[in-house]
Amino acid sequence: MEPEVIAMHVDLSDGRRLDVQVAGPAGGFPLVYHHGAPGAAVLYHPMVAAAARHGLRTVIYARPGYGHSTASPGRVVADAAADTAAVLDALGLGEFLTVGWSGGGPHALACATLLPGRCLGAATIGGVAPFTASGLDWTAGMGADNIEEFGAAVRGDPALTKYLQAQADVLRTVTASDLVAALGDLVSDVDRRQLTGGFARYMAESFRTAVTAGIAGWHDDDLAFVGDWGFEPRAGCPVAVWQGDQDRMVPYSHGQWLAARVPGVRAHLLPGHGHLSLLGDAFDDILDDLVANRA
Template identity: 60%
Template sequence: MSGTDPTTVRAEDGRELEVLVTGPADGPVLVVHSGTPSAAADVPELSRPAAERGLRTVFYSRPGYAGSAPRPGRTVADAAADTRAVLDHLGCDRFVTVGTSGGGPHALACAAGLPDRCVAAATVAGVAPFEADGLDWYAGMGPENLEEFTAARDGAEALTAFLTAGQPGLAGITGADVAAALGGLASEVDRAALTGDFADALAESFRRSVSTGVAGWRDDDLAFVRPWGFDLSAIAVPVAVWQGAQDRTVPPQHGRWLAEHIRTARAHLYDDEGHLSLLLQGGRILDDLLGLAAGRL
């Protein structure tokens, strides 16, 4: 199962999960948990360096996005079981994982929930728990995220209305539109990065994320502001935390907090990187991840 078109995998409870696999069919597996909102779409900034390193890259749509059936009330921790179903379908035992932005917590869920299979994890501009001790979760966020997560705290009905209003803008977005669509969430370094194939790949993921409605987006947001369902301090798998100080989507204190509270963490904190620009360092991120895996794949 490797190609450019998504396929369907059955979750453990019978739900359908949409999965896209690229790279060498017999390579060790890299599972990518993409941001919020997103759906299974190739991100060459990760899949290309992964293939160069012999890795098979797996993208999947979380429940409610595109071809993946919704799972209302899901927690961040539930991503581990869905990832396990994908791995079982692929016949894969061990894997490494990268989570970007809203995918970061879901990569950590795999580190916590699949310690016998996940040999290393990386969170790239990933969000921290909403009620993390000593963290001002909102400080430094662009106005669009402040509005979105205020709606999330008001509950599913308010959040659904808010996201539905934004759905048409993403449904037809192109690469040339991405920087403007992000508004105050994009710093100058991110705007400079949003060109060419990178911007086109993000636009495709955005379009697909709302192609069947906003259920996935809604349930991601609700999961972020509720208890995640696992203990970060109990993670024993090596974790890399990548964060840029120019990030207006997930402000830098999130990355610092994660690095300080995950006992296995190795921090990569950059003054000159933003939220999306970090993905242009895909090769470095993967080399570091494979180093953490220490030949256990």
């Protein structure tokens, strides 16, 4: 049986509103999931069930500009820590664990760095490294679409807006059966095999919901990734980095850089995994490690 999902809005003190979904055991320890880019407050039921088996209650919010979350132009990655704290406050929750996949990875690191004592553990799954990371060729190994997208982000508006509007036109109506073609060379063979059944339906729903109100969230995420994150990533709590060597969205070198440069992280650099397969096939292992190593 699929877990009950509570969909709600959280109103923030600055007048913004965030889309939020919550699912899992009522007394479970909070697990905040930071979605990818583009993404939205959409939960994948097998991930919620895996979290519940670990005694965790899953909380996801759509970053500003995605879905019906109010945009926040000029936001930086660090701002996710305050938004996460505000969502948890509204839910009456205190300490938490967090996971960030893909573009959510930096936002999980923001929580680990900027909410010490409240964030008790964090994991990044195929998460990007800082754009200005020393010794890292940031786009090397990415699929052509990502190279074009982040090249546009570096150029700023109107190049980024033009690029994302064209992509959003595709994602607005994308279906599960369309995903492999829509993602093109961004998916390796192992990730193509992942894009079936419920996982493909979840990804398509997340993409469609992400661009419901336009490209603001995606646009502001991209600018935040290639700009100053607003903090220096460090482990203010136990942090794990998970990365596959068949990842064409966020290359293996990003995980290697984070594992080598963020003090105190646990590195899980896995041969044979891609960007999607880690999320779809390794989530139980990720939660095992997260729960076992919480502060």
